[in-house]
Amino acid sequence: MSRIVGIDLGTSTSEIACIVDGAPKVIPNTQGKLITPSVVHIREDGDVLVGEEAAEYLFTRPECTFIEVKRLTGSGEVLCAHGKEYDPEDIQAILLRYLVGCAETYLKEKIDRAVITVPAYFTDVQRRATARAGELAGLSVERIINEPTAAALDYGLVNRKECKNVLIYDLGGGTLDVTVLELFEGVLDVKASRGNNHLGGKDFDEIIMRNLTDTAGDERATMRLKKAAEDCKIALSVQEVYNVSLPFLSTDRNGKPVSLEKNITRAKFEEWIGETVASTKEPMMTALADSGLSAADLSIVLLVGGSTRIPCVKKLVEESLSATAHSLIDPDLTVVRGAAIQAGILDGVFTSADLVITDVCPYTLGIEVLHESFFEDKLLFDPIIPRNTTIPVDKSKLYFPVETYQTAVDIKAYQGDSSNLEDNEYLGEVKLTGIPPSFRGKKEPIEVTFSYDVNGILQVKACVVSTGRQVSAEISTTGVKPKPQLDLTKWEKAEGAKRFRPAIRKAEKMIADELDEGGDLEILVKQIKEALLLNKVEYTDKLRNKLLELMDILK
Ligand SMILES: Nc1ncnc2c1ncn2[C@@H]1O[C@H](COP(=O)(O)OP(=O)(O)OP(=O)(O)O)[C@@H](O)[C@H]1O
Ligand SMILES: [Mg+2]
Known part of the structure; x- marks a missing residue:
C-alpha cells in the first residue's frame, strides 16, 4: 500500500x-x-x-x-x-x-x-x-x-x-x-x-467586472476582464489606487476597437464589495x-x-x-x-x-413528517441529528405511519435548519414496505436511524419494530461511492454469484406465485443483485440471510 x-x-x-x-x-x-x-x-x-x-x-x-x-x-x-x-x-x-x-x-x-x-x-x-x-x-x-x-x-x-x-x-x-x-x-x-x-474571491472579481464594463457574449474579452479585475483586487490589498488598462478589449457596433482605462481606488472597491463582505x-x-x-x-x-x-x-x-x-x-x-x-x-x-x-x-439532518391538524395537514421537517453534533454519530427516532392500514412508508431525508421542508435540501429516500396493518388503531412504530460518518456522509436506515416480524431497508446511497448505473439482468455474471443462485431463484418463484405480500422479497432480491454486481461481499451475505429468513416467514 x-x-x-x-x-x-x-x-x-x-x-x-x-x-x-x-x-x-x-x-x-x-x-x-x-x-x-x-x-x-x-x-x-x-x-x-x-x-x-x-x-x-x-x-x-x-x-x-x-x-x-x-x-x-x-x-x-x-x-x-x-x-x-x-x-x-x-x-x-x-x-x-x-x-x-x-x-x-x-x-x-x-x-x-x-x-x-x-x-x-x-x-x-x-x-x-x-x-x-x-x-x-x-x-x-x-x-x-x-x-x-x-x-x-x-x-x-x-x-x-x-x-x-x-x-x-x-x-x-x-x-x-x-x-x-x-x-x-x-x-x-x-x-x-x-x-x-x-x-469568495471570485465574487469580488465579478463585482469589479460589473462595475467596469459589460463584455457579455464575448468570451475572450470576459476572460481578459476577469484577469484584470483579479489583478486590481489583489493590488488594492496593498495599495490605494490601481490602474486597469485593457487596450482593444472589444469592438463597438461599427466594428471599431474599444479600450478600457480606469483608475480604481481602494475606497471605491470597498464600497462595491461592502455588502458581500458584511x-x-x-x-x-x-x-x-x-x-x-x-x-x-x-x-x-x-x-x-x-x-x-x-x-x-x-x-x-x-x-x-x-x-x-x-x-x-x-x-x-x-x-x-x-x-x-x-x-x-x-x-x-x-x-x-x-x-x-x-x-x-455542520447541518441539521432529519426527515419529512406529516403534521396533521384540524385545519390542514402540513409536511414538516423533523430533525434527527442536530447541527454541530460531534461525528461519527448514530441517532434513532421512532415514527408512526399516518394511516391505520398503511403497509409502506417513504422515508425522505433532508438537511437544513428550517422547519419549513422546502427550505431544506433533499438528500434521498428509502422505502420501507411490509409494515403490518395496525390493530384497533394501534400503529406500528418505525425506527429511523441516521448514521453520519467521519467523511461527513450520511446513511439512513429504517425498520419496523414489531413483535413477530422485523423488516429493514437501507438507503441506496451507501458508502463514499455514489451508485453507478447497474444492469441487474447481468447479476449471474458477477463474481461469486453462483452461491446465491438457489436462494434468488426460489425467491423469484415466490414473487411470481404472489407470496410476496409486502413487496420486501422483491426489494431484497434487487439489493442482492446490486450488491453482487458491486462486489460487496459481506453486505451480500447479510442480505442473503435476511432473504432466507423472510422466505421462511412467507412460506
Ligand atoms: N493579496 C490578495 N488580495 C486579495 N485577494 C487575494 C489575494 N491573494 C489571493 N487572493 C484571492 O484569494 C482567492 C484564492 O484563495 P485560496 O487559494 O485560498 O482559495 P481556494 O482554496 O482556491 O478556494 P476555496 O477554498 O474557496 O475552494 C482568489 O479569489 C484570489 O484572487
Ligand atoms: Mg481553500
Whole structure:
C-alpha cells in the first residue's frame, strides 16, 4: 500500500502535500511551484494541460479551458470541450491526477491513496461528488476532511501543548467557512462550523467586472476582464489606487476597437464589495453562538484563504469579534498541510499521543413528517441529528405511519435548519414496505436511524419494530461511492454469484406465485443483485440471510 497524501482541491488554487520527517511538506508541481492554479485545458486530441500552462489558454481558447469548477461539484452540470461532454468531477479528476503525478515524480514512488479537503459547509451530494472525482483519478479516497479543520490541524500540531479556544475564518476563491474549536493538550475539538458554499474571491472579481464594463457574449474579452479585475483586487490589498488598462478589449457596433482605462481606488472597491463582505458576519456569529462561546472566550482568531488578505475583510472579522485576527499560519498552504497531517494520522505517523481531532456535522439532518391538524395537514421537517453534533454519530427516532392500514412508508431525508421542508435540501429516500396493518388503531412504530460518518456522509436506515416480524431497508446511497448505473439482468455474471443462485431463484418463484405480500422479497432480491454486481461481499451475505429468513416467514 502506498503512503497517503493530502490534497487541497481549491476553487482557485490546489496543492498536494505529505509528511516528511514528522512534518508536513508541500510538494512542488512540474513548474517547481507549490501552488497550482485550478485550471484545466483540454486539447483537440484529448490531451490535457493543468495549472499555469492551462491558464495561458484562458484568453485564446476559453471554450475548452475550465476554471473554478469546484463550485459546480455535484451539480450535474455538463461541461463541453471539442464536442465531448464532461462532468465537473471529470475535470476535478484531471486536476487531482496532475497533482498526484507531481507527487509521484517528487517522491519517486506510486501514490494511490489520498485525503481530500472540502469546505466544511459542503453538502452530502458535494462530498460524494468529491470522492467520486478522487476515484476517477485512480485514488482511494481514505478520508474527506473539512478545510478549516485541516487548518486547525496545522495550527494544532505546532501549538499542541496549548489550551485555547480558536476561531478560524476561511475565505477562499469560492467558499466561506467559519469554524470554532477548542485546543486542549493535543486534542482538537471542533465545536461548530458554518459557512456559505457560494461566496469568495471570485465574487469580488465579478463585482469589479460589473462595475467596469459589460463584455457579455464575448468570451475572450470576459476572460481578459476577469484577469484584470483579479489583478486590481489583489493590488488594492496593498495599495490605494490601481490602474486597469485593457487596450482593444472589444469592438463597438461599427466594428471599431474599444479600450478600457480606469483608475480604481481602494475606497471605491470597498464600497462595491461592502455588502458581500458584511454578509460573512452572520455565519461567523452563528458559529460562535453554536459553539457555546462568546467572543471574549476566544484566545485566537485565525485567518485562512487568499481573500482574507483584503484589508476590509480582516477589519470586519476584527470588529465583529473585538479581537485581533492573525494570519500566523501560511494562509495559502495551511489547508494542504493539515490534509497531510490527517494523512499522517491515518498512516500511523502520528498517534493519539501527538494529536486527536473530533469534527462536527455542520447541518441539521432529519426527515419529512406529516403534521396533521384540524385545519390542514402540513409536511414538516423533523430533525434527527442536530447541527454541530460531534461525528461519527448514530441517532434513532421512532415514527408512526399516518394511516391505520398503511403497509409502506417513504422515508425522505433532508438537511437544513428550517422547519419549513422546502427550505431544506433533499438528500434521498428509502422505502420501507411490509409494515403490518395496525390493530384497533394501534400503529406500528418505525425506527429511523441516521448514521453520519467521519467523511461527513450520511446513511439512513429504517425498520419496523414489531413483535413477530422485523423488516429493514437501507438507503441506496451507501458508502463514499455514489451508485453507478447497474444492469441487474447481468447479476449471474458477477463474481461469486453462483452461491446465491438457489436462494434468488426460489425467491423469484415466490414473487411470481404472489407470496410476496409486502413487496420486501422483491426489494431484497434487487439489493442482492446490486450488491453482487458491486462486489460487496459481506453486505451480500447479510442480505442473503435476511432473504432466507423472510422466505421462511412467507412460506
Ligand atoms: N493579496 C490578495 N488580495 C486579495 N485577494 C487575494 C489575494 N491573494 C489571493 N487572493 C484571492 O484569494 C482567492 C484564492 O484563495 P485560496 O487559494 O485560498 O482559495 P481556494 O482554496 O482556491 O478556494 P476555496 O477554498 O474557496 O475552494 C482568489 O479569489 C484570489 O484572487
Ligand atoms: Mg481553500
